[in-house]
Structures are given as C-alpha cells and as structure tokens.
Amino acid sequence: AEGAAGAHNAVSAVLLQYSGFYLLPCLMPPLVNTAYFISFGKYAFEAMLLNEFGTVPYGTEWNLYNSNLQSLDPTLTRWTNLLVLMVYPLIFHALAILASFLQTRPKSFWAPLEDCLHKHLRKSFERRENLA
Numbered sequence: 001a002e003g004a005a006g007a008h009n010a011v012s013a014v015l016l017q018y019s020g021f022y023l024l025p026c027l028m029p030p031l032v033n034t035a036y037f038i039s040f041g042k043y044a045f046e047a048m049l050l051n052e053f054g055t056v057p058y059g060t061e062w063n064l065y066n067s068n069l070q071s072l073d074p075t076l077t078r079w080t081n082l083l084v085l086m087v088y089p090l091i092f093h094a095l096a097i098l099a100s101f102l103q104t105r106p107k108s109f110w111a112p113l114e115d116c117l118h119k120h121l122r123k124s125f126e127r128r129e130n131l132a
Contacts, residue, residue, distance in 0.1 A: 015039040020046075040088045046073060047081035054078065 018032050019041025028036055036042055076084075 016041045040085060043081040043084045043088070046076060047078050047085065050078040050081070
C-alpha cells in the first residue's frame with residue numbers, strides 16, 4: 001500500500017505542476033506539454049475559468065479577467081471539461097488495476113511470453129550474424 005500511495009502522490013504532483021496554473025502551455029517545452037494535456041488539473045482549471053468568467057459581457061469592469069480566457073483551449077467547453085473530469089478517475093483506476101494484476105502474476109504466467117520473445121530475438125540475432 002505504501003508503494004501505491006507514493007506513486008499516486010508522485011503522479012498527482014507532476015500532473016498538477018504542469019496543469020497550466022503556474023506556467024502557460026505556450027511557454028512549456030514540447031515534452032512537458034504532453035503532461036499538460038493528460039493533466040486533470042488542466043480540465044478543472046479551464047472548467048472553473050469558463051464557468052466563472054466565460055459569460056461576462058464585454059465592456060464591463062469584470063472584462064479584466066477575460067485575459068485568462070485567451071490561454072484556454074478553444075475546442076473545450078465547460079461541459080466537455082466536466083465530462084473529462086468524470087471519465088478521468090475511471091481510466092486512472094483501470095490502469096491501476098491492470099498494473100496491480102500484471103505485477104502480481106506468477107512467473108509461470110509470463111513463461112509463454114518469455115519463450116516467444118527469446119525465439120524472436122534469437123532469430124533476429126541469427127539474421128544479423130548472417131549479414132555480417
């Protein structure tokens with residue numbers, strides 16, 4: 001249980017760090033930008049901004065906050081953000097269950113896969129030796 005909690009905290013920290021709250025997505029390097037798009041914080045912050053400031057009429061004194069809306073993904077509405085936030089825990093738990101299942105399998109479970117890999121690797125090494 002301690003390993004799962006530590007992994008969950010590490011993943012959550014990375015995803016919240018790169019959710020676009022501290023650093024705008026246009027300023028992120030491409031490798032980090034991937035973490036931005038799978039971050040649940042991105043969808044939560046965008047839904048909150050769209051809900052709070054998305055219907056503010058232009059020309060009012062509250063229009064000052066519309067500068068935040070320029071950094072949002074224009075293809076997502078507050079409802080698609082909400083849908084992503086509802087599906088996100090299901091996917092996260094399914095991956096955790098799959099990882100737990102695969103990690104607790106006995107060695108006999110992996111034997112056919114190892115035999116297949118050794119056979120294919122042996123063939124590829126034989127082909128390389130024949131080319132040399």
